[in-house]
Amino acid sequence: MFSAIARVFASPDLRMKILFTLGIITIYRIGAFIPAPGVDYNGVQQCLALGQAEGGLYNFVNMFSGGAMLQVSVFALGVMPYITAAIIVQLLRVVIPRFETLQREGAQGQAKLTQYTRYLTLALATLNATVLVTMARSGALLGCNPGDIIPDDSIFLVMLMILTLVTGVAMIMWLGEQITERGVGNGMSILIFVAIAAGFPGSMRDIWTVQGWRVFTIVCIVGLIVVAAVVFVEQSQRRVPVQYAKKQVGRRTVGGTSTYIPIKVNMAGVIPVIFASSILMLPSVLGQFNQPAPGEEAPQWLIWINTYFDGAHPVYMAVFFLMTIGFTYFYVTITFNPNEVAENMRKFGGFIPGIRAGKPTESYLSYVISRITFPGSLYLGLIALIPLIAFVLIGADQNFPFGGTSILIMVGVGLTTVKQINAQMEQHNYEGLLR
16 A cells, blocks of 8 residues: 555656645635634634534534535635535536536536536535524524623624635635646545545544444444445446447448446445435424524424424434435436437447347436436445444444444545546556555
8 A cells, every 4th residue: 555655746747746746635624614704613612622512414414515514714614515416506406408418518508507507606605604694693503601602793793704705615616626727536425535534534533432432343343344345336336338339430340349337336426425415404404493592392393393304203204214215216206318319329329139229219218217226325325224224233423434324425435536547647657556
């Protein structure tokens, strides 16, 4: 391993890209601890020490901000507005024909969609910043007195805080683009990876402190098994063979080659888990904004939400599992169009051996996609349930470090980044990262 790292830094071009990426990551992590204007840093730390900011909503959003949200820092919103905007733009391709046309126009169309994503990100950031500042002013964010976080809640200072948080999101987008252009890997993916990884040491320390070394050892063993399983499934694919007929172009004969269509077992990635988690959070958010006053009795619907939408309840787990499966099929249907793939194969003289071109090819691809998506959806559902099961069995916090959205993103980004580093090393030295 150390020899592989030494070979990476032996290449001047690759060394500069990695150092540039590390520099951007350092700036991103520093920004996560710089408090927004008007925020009392000591008051925030005292509120965090009370431990009132717990639950699925806080853990999920705070995970994607690298702990910056509960610090009410300039990067408090993290990458969540960008993730949400990117998902919305991708889904709108099915609804808006203009977006589908841009998707087919190549690099120029992709640049236009990226611009739309940026505008939508800023709009969502403004909405999220307004909600975050409102919760901080009312004391609902950290469960403490309203004046402890924002001593001066004048309208000017509130507007300045909102502007600062939105600017922080724009800054994060710019940092991500700089990594993509001048560093290693996809910039936004790297920043998401860093934000999630930043919470790992604290989660492991809490498990060691609260549960003891036996539970800590079990967590480490389970973590290794989960990572190995995720790597295995993420690398698995169903290869559909494709042959191209020979044809005469001038004096040359082209075609006659054989290739394949790689269909991954997990084509949807982590998106279905994010969809299911976000929807199941809505009742909890509604309940948090409708808590009864001291001495008042809670209404029945609020008691029902607090009972059945608790992460440890079997009903919540079952609904979460089924929603993950459903969203997996939904997202794969949107992102993979068998009709388009079959039409492109027909235009270029390609065919699947034993399958006629046109409608039979489309039907065959739909059949393969349906069969390969089923185990992929079960895999996503089980991985997503690991933190909830760990909370019930060993009493670990729901922000379990080895499971759910976090491990899927970290392993996926890690594999993609290593592949890119390996490809760049092969270009220069004709040998990869691991020879």
